[in-house]
Amino acid sequence: MKNIKNSINRFLKSLKKNLKKVKEEHLIRDYMKNNVLFLVFVITTVVNSTMLRFFCINSTDNYLAIAPIIADLALVTIIGGLGYLLKPKNRFAYYLTFSIILTAICIINSIYYTYYTSFASVSMLSLTQYVGDVGDAVVEQVIQFRDFLYLLSPILLIVINYRLKKKNIHKKIEVKSDRKRKTIKTVAVGVVFAIIFVLTLTPTDMSRLVKQWNREYIVMKYGIYIYQANDLVASIQPKINSLFGYDQAKKNFKDYFKTVEKHEDNEYTNIFEGKNVITIHGESLQTNLMSLEFNGQEVTPNLNKLADEGMFFSNFYSPVSVGTSSDAELMFNTSLLPTKSGTAFVSYSNRTYYGIPKLLADKGYYTFSMHGNNADFWNRRNMHESLGYDRFYNKVDYNVTEENTIGLGISDKAFFEQSVNKLVKINKKHDKWYGMLMMLSNHTPFAETDKYGEFPVDMKETVTNPDGSTEEVSHPYMEGTKLGNYFKSAHYADSAIGELINRLDEEGLLDNTIIVIYGDHDAKLPRADYNRLYNYDKETDSILDEKDPNYKEYDSYQYELGRKVPLIIWSKDMKGTKLNKEYKNVMSMYDVEPTLGNMLGFENEYALGHDIFDIKDQNIVVFPNGNWLTNDIYYNSQKEEYLSLTEKPVTEEEIKKNNEYASKLLDVSNDIIVFDLLKKDQTDENRVIENQEKGA
Ligand code: GP9
Ligand code: MN
Numbered sequence: 059m060k061n062i063k064n065s066i067n068r069f070l071k072s073l074k075k076n077l078k079k080v081k082e083e084h085l086i087r088d089y090m091k092n093n094v095l096f097l098v099f100v101i102t103t104v105v106n107s108t109m110l111r112f113f114c115i116n117s118t119d120n121y122l123a124i125a126p127i128i129a130d131l132a133l134v135t136i137i138g139g140l141g142y143l144l145k146p147k148n149r150f151a152y153y154l155t156f157s158i159i160l161t162a163i164c165i166i167n168s169i170y171y172t173y174y175t176s177f178a179s180v181s182m183l184s185l186t187q188y189v190g191d192v193g194d195a196v197v198e199q200v201i202q203f204r205d206f207l208y209l210l211s212p213i214l215l216i217v218i219n220y221r222l223k224k225k226n227i228h229k230k231i232e233v234k235s236d237r238k239r240k241t242i243k244t245v246a247v248g249v250v251f252a253i254i255f256v257l258t259l260t261p262t263d264m265s266r267l268v269k270q271w272n273r274e275y276i277v278m279k280y281g282i283y284i285y286q287a288n289d290l291v292a293s294i295q296p297k298i299n300s301l302f303g304y305d306q307a308k309k310n311f312k313d314y315f316k317t318v319e320k321h322e323d324n325e326y327t328n329i330f331e332g333k334n335v336i337t338i339h340g341e342s343l344q345t346n347l348m349s350l351e352f353n354g355q356e357v358t359p360n361l362n363k364l365a366d367e368g369m370f371f372s373n374f375y376s377p378v379s380v381g382t383s384s385d386a387e388l389m390f391n392t393s394l395l396p397t398k399s400g401t402a403f404v405s406y407s408n409r410t411y412y413g414i415p416k417l418l419a420d421k422g423y424y425t426f427s428m429h430g431n432n433a434d435f436w437n438r439r440n441m442h443e444s445l446g447y448d449r450f451y452n453k454v455d456y457n458v459t460e461e462n463t464i465g466l467g468i469s470d471k472a473f474f475e476q477s478v479n480k481l482v483k484i485n486k487k488h489d490k491w492y493g494m495l496m497m498l499s500n501h502t503p504f505a506e507t508d509k510y511g512e513f514p515v516d517m518k519e520t521v522t523n524p525d526g527s528t529e530e531v532s533h534p535y536m537e538g539t540k541l542g543n544y545f546k547s548a549h550y551a552d553s554a555i556g557e558l559i560n561r562l563d564e565e566g567l568l569d570n571t572i573i574v575i576y577g578d579h580d581a582k583l584p585r586a587d588y589n590r591l592y593n594y595d596k597e598t599d600s601i602l603d604e605k606d607p608n609y610k611e612y613d614s615y616q617y618e619l620g621r622k623v624p625l626i627i628w629s630k631d632m633k634g635t636k637l638n639k640e641y642k643n644v645m646s647m648y649d650v651e652p653t654l655g656n657m658l659g660f661e662n663e664y665a666l667g668h669d670i671f672d673i674k675d676q677n678i679v680v681f682p683n684g685n686w687l688t689n690d691i692y693y694n695s696q697k698e699e700y701l702s703l704t705e706k707p708v709t710e711e712e713i714k715k716n717n718e719y720a721s722k723l724l725d726v727s728n729d730i731i732v733f734d735l736l737k738k739d740q741t742d743e744n745r746v747i748e749n750q751e752k753g754a
Contacts, residue, residue, distance in 0.1 A: 139244030343577030368628030416446025541587035577623025
């Protein structure tokens with residue numbers, strides 16, 4: 059104790075001494091005097107970045123965030139420090155150049171944010187259409203006075219430099235070793251800032267930087283400069299990926315499609331031809347919700363009813379990669395698999411895709427998507443156009459208020475309510491239409507339980523007292539767990555779906571319409587919570603002992619296989635028809651386009667999935683990590699082991715054959731996207747014309 063006291067005293071004394079020295083020798087004043095340009099550069103650029111965040115992101119989290127300031131400081135101190143390598147007379151040009159670049163980043167983002175409520179991306183600025191469409195509008199209504207405040211940084215540098223010049227400070231001679239010493243010291247300070255900043259980062263922060271799609275979040279955590287630098291790298295990466303290997307990729311692609319058998323008509327062909335279609339993208343909806351109930355109340359009564367009355371694909375998987383929601387959309391619409399690096403939506407939105415909307419538009423449909431979130435989330439603004447939607451109704455088309463917001467944005471109930479009003483208008487204007495409605499509320503972390511409505515996930519029990527009276531006792535069960543909160547949230551989402559169906563019916567919109575509902579991906583919930591769900595011991599309010607005869611192990615395989623999501627195709631008049639049943643063959647999100655296409659009368663000849671009514675029990679679901687699933691086997695490619703799902707003996711050849719198929723499928727899909735192989739090649743077209751001419 060005494061030792062600690064002594065050390066503290068010693069430390070305080072030396073601090074006092076040093077501070078006194080700093081004061082007496084005017085060290086701070088001297089430093090400031092000798093490093094004016096550097097300091098002005100650092101301070102003004104950090105102020106600019108902070109100002110931009112404050113103007114754009116209105117949230118307390120953002121106002122209180124220190125981390126992005128440290129990140130900015132780290133970056134500009136290092137840039138500024140490197141300026142000391144130059145002779146004093148050249149430093150002004152160096153600082154001014156960087157100040158102009160960083161100021162331009164702030165101004166562009168400030169204007170872009172006013173227009174799009176999102177931050178700019180280099181990849182988008184390179185799209186000429188952006189300039190064309192937005193150019194005039196920007197000048198007229200988007201530029202504001204505050205966008206010019208950022209110019210303060212270069213202006214101050216110019217003014218101060220002018221005054222310094224008068225004092226002849228530039229002519230000061232600095233020997234090379236002095237310059238080196240100054241550089242090292244300053245850059246070291248920048249590195250210290252960088253280390254402090256990195257220590258504040260969580261794994262989510264890091265993964266979001268890699269994915270680079272939640273732009274507001276990245277700016278709020280990393281500041282605008284790191285965001286933009288990262289964006290630049292992310293925009294260049296796909297170009298580098300597609301530089302080498304085109305010829306080989308094209309050959310593999312052609313070879314693959316030579317082996318694919320032509321689709322033949324079956325009893326489902328064209329059964330829905332000419333019908334309107336509403337697809338519901340069910341955020342984080344899992345199939346296991348549908349078989350659960352708490353105290354006699356189903357978690358998803360509406361989904362259950364639709365499944366009961368329609369076509370229910372109960373062994374359906376969404377093999378998403380890092381692109382989660384967007385990968386689900388990609389697979390659903392194009393019958394392609396997620397890319398090996400980056401995401402198709404963010405990195406490869408300018409490729410050619412044969413999306414469901416495009417193919418239906420070719421058949422005279424009006425096609426649109428509706429989502430209450432910002433249009434730049436997952437780069438949908440661009441990608442929905444590439445998929446062939448005629449119109450993307452997004453956040454700006456909805457009335458989003460504080461009251462009707464849950465989690466990421468407008469609540470599903472408000473979203474559906476407002477979407478139906480739009481659908482009524484669309485239905486009046488267009489003969490045939492296809493629309494995708496994307497839900498949002500049932501999104502991790504499922505924390506806003508007060509907004510989901512009453513749905514207790516406890517275990518209620520009626521007990522008889524010794525005196526014969528009865529009382530209801532409640533055991534906590536899933537209350538307070540993440541999985542329990544997910545059930546509450548999913549119950550809300552399900553109720554929103556129920557309300558949507560009712561509203562559509564009231565408006566007469568169900569009469570010539572089929573509804574397609576899919577869960578976009580699983581909810582990534584903790585396995586431990588499932589163990590509690592299946593092994594709850596109400597006596598002790600904990601999980602049964604593993605040795606207990608009633609204990610049901612929820613192992614990693616069950617967890618993997620439990621990640622299935624629902625796919626339901628329903629129409630008002632389907633109940634009791636031969637379509638109305640459960641379809642049990644394994645199926646994947648990328649099988650939807652060929653399956654729906656067969657029923658609606660269109661075909662993507664470059665689909666990688668299958669019409670499930672064609673492939674039936676021979677289907678294979680391939681996951682982006684190389685795992686695969688058939689009706690009989692689930693194969694884990696990392697562990698190189700499998701789980702047999704039926705009595706059928708598993709042969710080495712079968713494993714080998716399916717492994718080869720999985721890797722081929724992932725390769726071909728990746729090549730199609732990265733090398734833009736569906737784009738009509740000029741040479742191909744020339745060849746067709748040549749052949750036609752020859753024939754003529
Ligand atoms: C964002 C929503 C969620 O608009 O689709 O995306 P996710 O986090 O599920 O990929
Ligand atoms: Mn999602």
